[in-house]
Structure formats: C-alpha cells, structure tokens
Amino acid sequence: MSRFFATGTDSESETSSEEEHVVRAPAPVYTFSDDEEETKRVVRSMKEKRYEELEGFIHSIRNHRKIKDFSSALASFEELQRAYTRASSVIQKEENGIAPRFFIRALVELEDWVTSAWNDRESRKAMSKGNSKALTSLRQKLRKYTKEFDSEIVKFRENPDLPDDDEERKDEPSSDESDEEEKVKEKPKVRRSPEPQRRPAPQEDESSDSMDWGSSSSESSSSSDDETRGAATLRERFLKRATERDDDEEGDRRRARRERRERVGKVSKKDQVDDGGEWETVRKGAATSDKPKMFAKDSDIDAALVVKKLGEVSAARGRKRTDRRAQLELLHELRTVAAQHNLGDALQLKLRAATVAALFDYNPKVSDAMKPEYWSRLVENVDHMVTILLANEDMVLSETITDETEQLVTAPFQVRGSLLIALERLDDEFTKLLKECDPHSNEYVERLKDEVRVSALIDRVCQVVERDGTPQEICRAYLRKIDHLYYKFDPRAVKKDQPPSEETSIKKMEKFCKYIYANDESDRLRTRAILSHIYHHALHDNWFQARDLLLMSHLQENVQHSDPSTQILYNRTMANLGLCAFRRGNVKEAHGCLAELMMTGKPKELLAQGLLPQRQHERSKEQEKIEKQRQMPFHMHINxxxxxxxxxxxxxxxxxxxxxxxxxxxxxxxxxxxxxxxxxxxxxxxxxxxxxxxxxxxxxxxxxxxxxxxxxxxxxxxxxxxxxxxxxxxxxxxxxxxxxxxxxxxxxxxxxxxxxxxxYASLSLRSMADMFEMPRQRVHSLVSKMIINEELLASLDDPSECAILHRSEPTRMQALALQLADKVGNLVDSNERIFEKQGSFFQRGGAPRGEGRQRDRPREGWGRRQRNRRRDDDRTHED
Incomplete structure (x- = not known):
C-alpha cells in the first residue's frame, strides 16, 4: 500500500498536524546535460549580418547571370544598392569607408557581363523587349553607380586573384566567437538547491524501516528531479547538434582555407630560406611544369645567365597550356634581377623587347582588342625601349642582328629586335580598342585621350629610326605619323598672317610626304602618302594643290588594283575633295567627286563607316567579320x-x-x-x-x-x-x-x-538685276556667256541695256509637233527596214492551200498606179 494512504492514530494525527508546517516547494533548478553543454552558441555581429545580406543579393545576381535574366538581375542590383547603403555605417566603422573586396568583385563581374552582352549586337537583337530594356537600364545604372568605386575597381583589376574579404572573414573567427568558444568549453557549474526536509510518516516498523524510508524518500526525490530535468531537455534531445565529426570537418576546412591564403600571400622569410624558393599560385589551365626555375641561391648572376633564363621563358611561348601571366611575371623578375646587378642597358632593352612580345601574345585572338590595362603596360614598355635607345647612341636595335652577333656587354651594343614592328602593332591595337568601345560613351572619349601618348611615342620612335634606320624604315615610321595627322584640321594653317617660322600641320605633311615620294621602294606607301596629302590639302581648302596632286598621280586609273584599306582611303579622299570643291564654289567638280560614291547607294560601306543590313546570301559571316575589322574609328568618320x-x-x-x-x-x-x-x-x-x-x-x-x-x-x-x-x-x-x-x-x-x-521680245538687264538682286555687271556677264555658248538666241543692245530675243525658238506647241514628227519618221524608217529585210511575202511556202493567196498575189491596183504615173510624167515632158 502506498505510503500516501497510510493513516495513524488520532493522537498521532493531532500531534502531526500541530508539528507540520506548510513548506513552499522550491523552484526547480535544471542542469544541462553533457550533450547540451557541448552545443555551440553563435553570436553574430552587425558586420556579419550586413555582409551576409550583401552576399545573398550577390548570389542572386550570379544565378540570374547564368540564365541571362536581365530583368531579375536589375531588380537584384537595385536591392544590392539599398543593402550596401544600409551597411555603409558598418563599412565606415570597420573598413574605414573602403568597400569590401567581395562587393567590388561582384561589381566587376556584373560590369563585364553587361559590357559583353551590350557589345554582342546579334544577341541583343534576339532578346525580348523587356530583357532589352532591362539591359539598357542596368547598363546605365551600373555605369553611374560604379563611378563611386573607380579606385577600388582599378586596384581590383590589377590583381583580381587575391582572396576576397569574405573568405578571410569566414576563415578567421571573430574575437567574440572565440571568446564564446572558450566559454562553452568550460563546463558550467550549476548550484543545486538543498532538498527540503521531509518528516516521514510514523510506521509500525522498526527504526531500520524508518531509515529505509528516509533513503527511499531521498531516492524518490532525486528520481523526480531527474524526471523533471528530462522533461525540460526533451526538446533539446531531438534537435540536431554539432558532433565531434562535424567539428573535425569544420577544422579541416578552416586549415585548408588558411593554407590557400598563405599560398596566395607572401611566404615568410624563414620558409623562403628553408625551401630556397617561393610559393606559387596554381591557376586554372596553367601548366606549372613549363615555368622555368629561378636562379639558385648562390649562383653568380651575369648577362649570359639572364639571357639563358630568358631563352627558357621564350621557349614556352606559343605552347597550348603556357601561363601567359606567369611569363610576364618572370620577365618582370628578370628585369629586376638585371637592374639589381647592374647588367647594363642593353640587357634591359632585350628584356623589354621580350616583354613587349609577351604582351602581344597575351591576347590569343588577333581579331579581338587587347585589354586596356595590358595596352597601357605595352605603351610603357615601348616608351622605356625608346628612352634607352635615345640615351645610348652606341646602341642599335635591329631585326637584322642575329643571336650570334648580339653584343650586350661591351660597346657598340647590338640587340636583336624591331622597334618599328612593335610601334606598328601598338598603333593597330589602339585602333582596335577604339572600335571596341561605344562611340557615344564617355569610355570612348577617355580612350581617345591616349592618342596623345601614341602620337608622342611615334615622334620619339621617328627620332630613333632617323638615326639608325634604313630609308624604307623611315618611310614606314613617317607613314604612321601621317596616319595620325592627315585627318586633323589645323586652325593655324588657314591664318594669313602666320610667322614663317611656325611649323603647321601642312608643313609637316609636306616634309613627311616628300621624303616618302623620294625614298619609298614599294608603291603602297607612296600611294597612301599621296592620298593622305590630298586629303589634308582638301581639309584646309587648298583646292588647286589637292586637284593637281590627284591629276598628276593618275591614282584614279589603277586604284582598283590596290588593297582594300588603300581603296577606303581613296574613297575618303574623294569625298573630302568634293566637300572642298563645294566650299570653294566649284559645283561641277564637287558633283564629279561625289557622284561615284553617292550613285552606288552604299557610301557608308565604301567609306568603312558601318555595314548596311545584308540581303540574303550577300556576304558570309567571315566576310562580315573581315569588313568589320576594316571599319574606321568613329572620330575619323565623315558626316x-x-x-x-x-x-x-x-x-x-x-x-x-x-x-x-x-x-x-x-x-x-x-x-x-x-x-x-x-x-x-x-x-x-x-x-x-x-x-x-x-x-x-x-x-x-x-x-x-x-x-x-x-x-x-x-x-x-x-x-x-x-x-x-x-x-x-x-x-x-x-x-x-x-x-x-x-x-x-x-x-x-x-x-x-x-x-x-x-x-519676251526683249529683256531689260536692269530689271533682271533687280528681280534677282544681283549686280548689273554680273547679269550682263551671264547673259553674254549664254549668247556666246548659243544657249540663248538673242543679242545685246548696250545703249538701252536690253537683250533683244530673236524669237526663233519654237513654241511649246511647235516643239511637241516636231517631236511627234520625229517619232513618226522613226516609225516609218523602222517599218521600211523590216519590209526590205523580209520582202513582200510574209507566209511564203508555209501557208496551207487556199490560205494567204490574196497576200501572195500582186495587188491589182499596183499596175494601174504605175501607168497613171508614167502618163503624168509624159505630159509634163511634153509641156
């Protein structure tokens, strides 16, 4: 029987009722189980919350990029802007106002994606209307928004392979998180409240029984407490908790990220000394086995050793899996080593030439333009080459020098290479960059500013070539200078009161073209120089000089045999010559120059200023690609x-x-x-x-x-x-x-x-002058010229200042009658010719019997008319 139903005597009940006091049950104190003690508690800072919000929108944008959904990408980009605005206070506090690298990476990726989609005109035409409008809006908003991060974007593009801030943030736990982990590792000490003393009910058993009851009471109390704790932690028992295996995997991931970050960053000096080398970043698609080893630690570095290493680097050029960026880094390291050991300017020149060649190889597709940052590096390297050559008059850079005759140590220095080829390719790449940009954007204007650098570089190269080059090389350098000069208008050249010592563009063109006329061995350079010279004269309204130069060269007779670029230049020259003739009032000459271009209906294509929509099977994709490469940059277009x-x-x-x-x-x-x-x-x-x-x-x-x-x-x-x-x-x-x-x-x-x-019977010259508001002398001159040329049948009466019309010209009715008579006469002549050719028999031998007999018979009235005519003639003779 349960002890709760046990009853005592009346006296015992009275005594117990007096002694018993109501004791309030203490509040249950719960203790954490071992599993609950090992559960990690995560405390996130405001920085992490804001950054995770940004990462969520960036992830959405990347998903939209995969399916080319510009509408959703635009919406996500707007949300990203608002999220960054909310996080600006945290960024200002934590990062000193510098945008996180993962955010800059997202902007750069989005900008590249939008730019490539915008340049692909065929894909744009195939887009839906909503997607196309979203692309336009996204492009405008992105260009406007990224102006705030220009410096961060430029810095990111210089070295885009560095890890983002979000990876470092994930790899290195925050101080709050580490403190929490330390706190969690310590087992919490829970203070247990003393159990309430309970007076056992008196039993008939002995004292041992009462002692047993006391122990059983304590056991029941502890068991009830355990049941209470179990009920409280029942929910936690069914929750997923990080196990030791998960903790080990998380630790492995953190160690892997930390090692990857160390490989990308710089290696400590101790590791460099122990290993004798450096860490290297393994990139996708790069064959590290092709990368030659650097110099040994104790090797004696001289020019021959550097040249040998340069040969190893150059040997990897053109291979399929060669890392071009690693080649540029190695060449930069070689230049640094050569400068540290003072190996001479000749070796520096050779290394610069190799760097220029590697930069040209960096772009695998010849038809596509280089990246602007690599083009800028190309200009810097060529400029350094020119500086070295101008500073050392005893140094020659020529492609005729072989590897055996190269002299890099002692003067006179001879280096194998070609400065002129590097300049020509650099200029061609600059033209490609201009054609790659949208001509109506600020990017085109910014890119066009680099023409000043190119022109200055060409001037310096001309100085080097004039000193060391052959006449043909000088002609090539001058032609490059002419190509950047002939289409530019010089206001100083049209001034009449200019000092004779002032060098205008006309004088420069005269100097360059005359040298090419005298020393060029190929007809192509001379032809292009003549056309450019004519264009420049016409641009400054020197009509007679331009016309005489064109007529003396006889280019219009054999220009159809020239290459397409020369034909385009000829068309441009004729167009500008026609405009010059019109400005000078020579209307007939202007019409003659422009007639060939305008009558074809394709002036845009003939001037290489764009392609017309093609008809079916008019040109293939290869032909269209070639024609696009021949297009002129927008700033050189003729309206x-x-x-x-x-x-x-x-x-x-x-x-x-x-x-x-x-x-x-x-x-x-x-x-x-x-x-x-x-x-x-x-x-x-x-x-x-x-x-x-x-x-x-x-x-x-x-x-x-x-x-x-x-x-x-x-x-x-x-x-x-x-x-x-x-x-x-x-x-x-x-x-x-x-x-x-x-x-x-x-x-x-x-x-x-x-x-x-x-x-009119007569016309007053004075009245004609008043009617057309012209000077009387000019009217007199025009009427006299018309009379002399027999255009007007009249005569001048000087005393009365009148033109007496002879009225010998037919009236409108008479002119129409004359036209009718002429047409009838032509009809009769044609019929007689046909009659003489076929005779008077139309179905001779071919008609069935009974048909065509009337046509075959001689006409009955024919003999009668002949007899009557003879009789009339006889009578006339008798009279």
Whole structure:
C-alpha cells in the first residue's frame, strides 16, 4: 500500500498536524546535460549580418547571370544598392569607408557581363523587349553607380586573384566567437538547491524501516528531479547538434582555407630560406611544369645567365597550356634581377623587347582588342625601349642582328629586335580598342585621350629610326605619323598672317610626304602618302594643290588594283575633295567627286563607316567579320548626311538649268540619276507637304528653282534646320551660306531665261538685276556667256541695256509637233527596214492551200498606179 494512504492514530494525527508546517516547494533548478553543454552558441555581429545580406543579393545576381535574366538581375542590383547603403555605417566603422573586396568583385563581374552582352549586337537583337530594356537600364545604372568605386575597381583589376574579404572573414573567427568558444568549453557549474526536509510518516516498523524510508524518500526525490530535468531537455534531445565529426570537418576546412591564403600571400622569410624558393599560385589551365626555375641561391648572376633564363621563358611561348601571366611575371623578375646587378642597358632593352612580345601574345585572338590595362603596360614598355635607345647612341636595335652577333656587354651594343614592328602593332591595337568601345560613351572619349601618348611615342620612335634606320624604315615610321595627322584640321594653317617660322600641320605633311615620294621602294606607301596629302590639302581648302596632286598621280586609273584599306582611303579622299570643291564654289567638280560614291547607294560601306543590313546570301559571316575589322574609328568618320546634302545641292544647281534648256529634247540625258529619281517621285505625288528631311528640302528647292523662284529655293536650302544639320558643320559656314545664295541666284536666272525666253521680245538687264538682286555687271556677264555658248538666241543692245530675243525658238506647241514628227519618221524608217529585210511575202511556202493567196498575189491596183504615173510624167515632158 502506498505510503500516501497510510493513516495513524488520532493522537498521532493531532500531534502531526500541530508539528507540520506548510513548506513552499522550491523552484526547480535544471542542469544541462553533457550533450547540451557541448552545443555551440553563435553570436553574430552587425558586420556579419550586413555582409551576409550583401552576399545573398550577390548570389542572386550570379544565378540570374547564368540564365541571362536581365530583368531579375536589375531588380537584384537595385536591392544590392539599398543593402550596401544600409551597411555603409558598418563599412565606415570597420573598413574605414573602403568597400569590401567581395562587393567590388561582384561589381566587376556584373560590369563585364553587361559590357559583353551590350557589345554582342546579334544577341541583343534576339532578346525580348523587356530583357532589352532591362539591359539598357542596368547598363546605365551600373555605369553611374560604379563611378563611386573607380579606385577600388582599378586596384581590383590589377590583381583580381587575391582572396576576397569574405573568405578571410569566414576563415578567421571573430574575437567574440572565440571568446564564446572558450566559454562553452568550460563546463558550467550549476548550484543545486538543498532538498527540503521531509518528516516521514510514523510506521509500525522498526527504526531500520524508518531509515529505509528516509533513503527511499531521498531516492524518490532525486528520481523526480531527474524526471523533471528530462522533461525540460526533451526538446533539446531531438534537435540536431554539432558532433565531434562535424567539428573535425569544420577544422579541416578552416586549415585548408588558411593554407590557400598563405599560398596566395607572401611566404615568410624563414620558409623562403628553408625551401630556397617561393610559393606559387596554381591557376586554372596553367601548366606549372613549363615555368622555368629561378636562379639558385648562390649562383653568380651575369648577362649570359639572364639571357639563358630568358631563352627558357621564350621557349614556352606559343605552347597550348603556357601561363601567359606567369611569363610576364618572370620577365618582370628578370628585369629586376638585371637592374639589381647592374647588367647594363642593353640587357634591359632585350628584356623589354621580350616583354613587349609577351604582351602581344597575351591576347590569343588577333581579331579581338587587347585589354586596356595590358595596352597601357605595352605603351610603357615601348616608351622605356625608346628612352634607352635615345640615351645610348652606341646602341642599335635591329631585326637584322642575329643571336650570334648580339653584343650586350661591351660597346657598340647590338640587340636583336624591331622597334618599328612593335610601334606598328601598338598603333593597330589602339585602333582596335577604339572600335571596341561605344562611340557615344564617355569610355570612348577617355580612350581617345591616349592618342596623345601614341602620337608622342611615334615622334620619339621617328627620332630613333632617323638615326639608325634604313630609308624604307623611315618611310614606314613617317607613314604612321601621317596616319595620325592627315585627318586633323589645323586652325593655324588657314591664318594669313602666320610667322614663317611656325611649323603647321601642312608643313609637316609636306616634309613627311616628300621624303616618302623620294625614298619609298614599294608603291603602297607612296600611294597612301599621296592620298593622305590630298586629303589634308582638301581639309584646309587648298583646292588647286589637292586637284593637281590627284591629276598628276593618275591614282584614279589603277586604284582598283590596290588593297582594300588603300581603296577606303581613296574613297575618303574623294569625298573630302568634293566637300572642298563645294566650299570653294566649284559645283561641277564637287558633283564629279561625289557622284561615284553617292550613285552606288552604299557610301557608308565604301567609306568603312558601318555595314548596311545584308540581303540574303550577300556576304558570309567571315566576310562580315573581315569588313568589320576594316571599319574606321568613329572620330575619323565623315558626316554622311553632309555628303548627301552637298551632292544633292550640287546636282540641283547643274540639273535644273540643263532640264530647262533641253525641256523638249527627246534625247536628253540625266546628269544625276539619284537626284532625277527623287525629283520625279516628288512630282508624282498628289499632295506634297512641307519638307522635313534634308532630302525633301533639296527636292523642294529644286522645284522652286524650276519656277524661277530663287527666294523660295534659298529658304529651303538655308534655314535653321539645315544650318544645324549641315552647314554649321563646315569650316567657314558663313562663307558657304553666302556662296550658296550667290549660286542659287545665278542658276535661277539661267533657268528663268531658258523657261520664259519665248514669251519676251526683249529683256531689260536692269530689271533682271533687280528681280534677282544681283549686280548689273554680273547679269550682263551671264547673259553674254549664254549668247556666246548659243544657249540663248538673242543679242545685246548696250545703249538701252536690253537683250533683244530673236524669237526663233519654237513654241511649246511647235516643239511637241516636231517631236511627234520625229517619232513618226522613226516609225516609218523602222517599218521600211523590216519590209526590205523580209520582202513582200510574209507566209511564203508555209501557208496551207487556199490560205494567204490574196497576200501572195500582186495587188491589182499596183499596175494601174504605175501607168497613171508614167502618163503624168509624159505630159509634163511634153509641156
């Protein structure tokens, strides 16, 4: 029976009721089990929370990159911006305001991805509308946002292989976390409260039984406490806890990360002394076996040993798994060793030449442009080579020197290599970089600023080549200088009061081109020099010099046999020559220069300023790739709208008077087919609205000129819209507009005389001068010239200042009748020729019986008419 139901006597119950006191049960004290004591408690700082938030958005962006989802990437990028703004206070406090490296890496990766997607125009065309708009927005926002981190991005791109801050943060636990671990390792001491004394109920048993009850009571109390603790820790028993195996794996991972970080960083001096070498970073795709070993610790370093090591490094060039970056590092180390041991400038020059060659090899695809940072290193190395050569007059760098005849120790120094080839390839890479950029972006402007460095470098190379090079090498160097000079306008060259000692671009071009004319052994350099010289003269309105040089060279006769780049230069020269002729008022010459370009309908392709949308099977992908490589940089383009406007205005000034003079001529020829087609298309329209485009302005002006309305014609050609689009782009725009007004008046006068001469018996020259607002002498000159050339059948009466028209020209009705008579006569002649050829029998021998007999028989009236004609002749003879 349970002790709870045991009862005593009445006296005992009374006594026990008096002695018993109500004791409040103490609050249960729980102790942690051994498993719970080993559980790790993680305390995260604000820095870790903010950084984990940033990493989450970066991870989302990388996932969107994999599937090329620009819309989601844009949304994640905006969230990343807001998260970084929230974390700015932590970054300012912990990192002194410097953005963490993992964040900069994410920005660089996103920028490269957006740039590559933007440059791939074919993929952009295939995108959906939403994805394309998201790409544009993402590109604009990213460019604007990354300006705040320009210095960090440049620093990151210099050495992108260093570990990020997040890896270091994960590898090295924080101080708070280490303190917590130390606290957890110590077993917590829990103070147990004393158990309440309980008076056992009196039993009939002996004292031993009472002692047993006391022990059983304590055991039950302890067991009840254990049950309470067990119930409290029941939830923790089913939770997942880090086991010792997990702890070991975590420790192994931390040690691996720490070792990897040590390999990337610098090795301690003690390790370098013990190992006799350095740690090296193993990169993906790099064959470390190809990397030659460095010098031994106790080796005697001299020029021969450095050259030997250079040969080992150069031997790895061109292999499939050669690490190009490691080669550059080795060459830099060799230059450092050579400088430390004072091995001479000749060896430094050879090492610089090898570095330049390695930088050219760094880009595996020749058709693609180099990275800007490597191009800058290339310029620096070539500049150092030029500096060494200019400082040592007894040093020669030539490709004709063999390895056996090289002299690197004693003067005169002879080094194998070619400075001119390095310069030419550097210049070509600069052009590729310009064509790789978006011409309407700030990046293109920043990249174009490097042309100053290239031009200065070419000038210095010319000094070296003039001292040590052959005449052919000097021609090549001069041509590179001409290529950077011929398309630039020099304001000093057009000044009339310039001092004779001032060296303008025209004088420089004269010097370089004359040397090439006299010393070039290949026709290509001379041809390009002549074309560049003509272009430069035309750019400065030296029309007669440019025209005479073109006619004397006879380039237009055999330019079709030249290479494509020379043909492109010829087209550019003819276009600029046409603009020069137009600015000087030579309309016919301008039209002749531009006709070949504009009548084809492909001036954009002929000038290498872009490709038109191809028709089916017009060109293959290989041909399109080759043509894209031939394109000119954007800053060298000629305005196509300006060319077309000049061509149409020139055609109008020539074609409209000609059409008025030969209005009724059936054999009239077209001078400009393009202009004639545009004019005919405009005349066929029932309703013609006000002109909007440049072409419509030219056609509307032509229709006004046909009526003799010179004011309307001038207003269509010279107005605010046309000034902004065309005329303000020319040098001396005011002079061009004045010239246009003068030419329009003169040609309108000629058109008026051709059209309405049959109406007048005489014309007053003074009235004509007032009508067209021209000087009377100029009107007299134009009318006299028309009479001399038999364009106008009239005579001048000087006392009355009138032109007496002879009215011998047919009227419109008479002209149409004459045309009809001519056409009928032509028809009769053609019929007679056919009749003489076939005779009078049309179905001879081929018709069935009974058919065609009337046609085969002689006509009955034929003999009668002959007899009547003979009788009439006899009567006339008798009379």
């Amino acid at each position: 196509l709208e300006l060319l077309e406007c000049v061509y149409l205005v020139s055609a109008m000034l020539i074609e409209i008077p000609y059409m008025a003079a030969h209005e009724f001529d059936a054999r009239r020829r077209m001078i400009s087919k393009t202009f004639y087609q545009n004019l005919r298309a405009s005349e066929r329209q029932a309703l013609v609205g006000p002109p909007e485009s440049m072409r419509e302005h030219a056609v509307a002006a032509a229709r006004a000129m046909r009526r003799g309305d010179w004011r309307a014609c001038l207003n269509f050609i010279v107005n605010e819209k046309m000034n902004a689009k065309v005329w303000d782009l020319m040098v001396g725009a005011d002079n061009v507009r004045a010239m246009l007004g003068r030419l329009i008046r003169e040609e309108s006068l000629r058109t008026y005389l051709f059209t309405y001469a049959h109406v």
